[in-house]
Amino acid sequence: MLSPVTLLLITAALCVVMLFVLGSLARSSMPGLHAWRAANVLAFVALLLYAGRGVLPGLLTIEGANGLLALSIAAIHVGFRKFFGQTAPYRLLAAGWLATVAGVAFFHYVFDAIAMRTVVVSLFHGLVCAAIGVTVLRSLAQARARYPFYFTAGVALLLAVAHLGRGLMYALQPDMQTAFYQATTWNLVFLSVGTLVLPLLTMGAVMMVHDRLLAEADDRANRDYLTGAWTRRALFQMADHELRRARRHSHPVSLLVLDVDRFKQINDSQGHAEGDRVLVDLVRRTGSMVRDIDCFARLGGEEFALLLPYSGAAAAMQVAQRLRQLLEQPAPGALPLTAYTVSIGVATLAPEEPFSTLLGRADAALYEAKHAGRNLVRLAETA
Structure with a gap:
């Protein structure tokens, strides 16, 4: 069975791949690209810190890793808001991030409970993924082709349900996960949900960027250069x-x-x-x-x-x-x-x-x- 550390390292590698893909779009100056790149950098570092559990200090592998991963999903959300020309809810995201990091620290130093840390992190990720899905669906009018939008919104909402479901399950059964590296089926499934968010949402973002670039190229090809009227x-x-x-x-x-x-x-x-x-x-x-x-x-x-x-x-x-x-x-x-x-x-x-x-x-x-x-x-x- 695939070990949790291997899964974390594979996902970190996917974040690097996504960074190269996003780098290929840098010349487009598309809104949101900077936030998406920052999100994948943060996720890459967070996943390496997760993989170092037991070797590195707990402050890095627990508070540091969870804080960076939560910050990465917030950055992805900011990228989507900018892409659609909307104002990003920085204060709300900052408040949610601070509450998440505080909750993780409380259930580490005050009352050590990995299940409750999972609940806190899952709640933040689930709510942000839901917000991303709603943002994409409300922006369908900007779509040239609807498939990239439906794909991204579907992935975001599916991940939101999975995160919130994971949080609910651990809240009801706090003894379900006894160790971070426990190679059980549920542990691997829920770990996949937590780590694959960034690559999947970045893939959806890239699809929408390509859709917009094609629309802009098609529009330029069918517009008179001097006047801007249709050809x-x-x-x-x-x-x-x-x-x-x-x-x-x-x-x-x-x-x-x-x-x-x-x-x-x-x-x-x-x-x-x-x-x-x-x-x-x-x-x-x-x-x-x-x-x-x-x-x-x-x-x-x-x-x-x-x-x-x-x-x-x-x-x-x-x-x-x-x-x-x-x-x-x-x-x-x-x-x-x-x-x-x-x-x-x-x-x-x-x-x-x-x-x-x-x-x-x-x-x-x-x-x-x-x-x-x-x-x-x-x-x-x-x-």
Whole structure:
């Protein structure tokens, strides 16, 4: 049977492996990485101190080891809070840690009872693991893929139940564990619960970091470098998804195509840098009025498109007029910007109409607005 010391050393080695994995993510500057690295360093030292029981002084192997391991799980929790952009409960964690260390010391020097020390430590670890699980589940809205979140939350909550169950069992049966190195099945199981927390939670953290990095890379690949609007490719991908959903649920979809009036003149007279400022301002102000479900993309040059799910022709025309009126107003800001206007073409999806045809009709309506005098909105003919 695997001895407790061997298990402790294997887990310490896993903490080192996790440190190397976290080190590979250092260039990402992801929030929480520093706390997760500190947690694994603390856990590594704590596990070595545990393994030195009987050789090193009791102050190191009991108060020192338990205090460092409790501090490591608190650091893991801080890392998750920072990762999700939340404030870490430092005071609450500090109070819990101090109470845990005090409890361990009491049941070592005042009333020597290893079972009661296990109860004290298990209570702290169980409550922190539960807090981690709840924090992850409440942050599901930030997930690109939900599997890393469910894995991490599931591990945290499972460990919380195991820790609290271990504490309850030793509280009810204080004679169950008579020696730290006793190689019984229950002792090994409960020791595994106490030592594998850090590697498992760090694994979940790494999975979520990779998920966020993939989401950020995907977002950058589908964003226009200058303006931050979605790219033409992203528009077609989102439109394909929206059109299939619209046909499935029979809800309307409309498309606006807009173009900056006399943009070439702005570039020729004011310079391309000023033209870029105009495009950036257009995207910024348009973004302030569109919904989260809308897709605003740069088709190319000074031409943009706005996809409006759940919007019929009347609603789309209202949006187009509001947008036109917004953009003809002087841009706010300390640095003056060349005044500009836009012309807009509007088209509403017809049954079984492909997106390319919808885009072509909106584009044709845009040129009608151009030919009619610019700074106008025109609705496309029915397909």
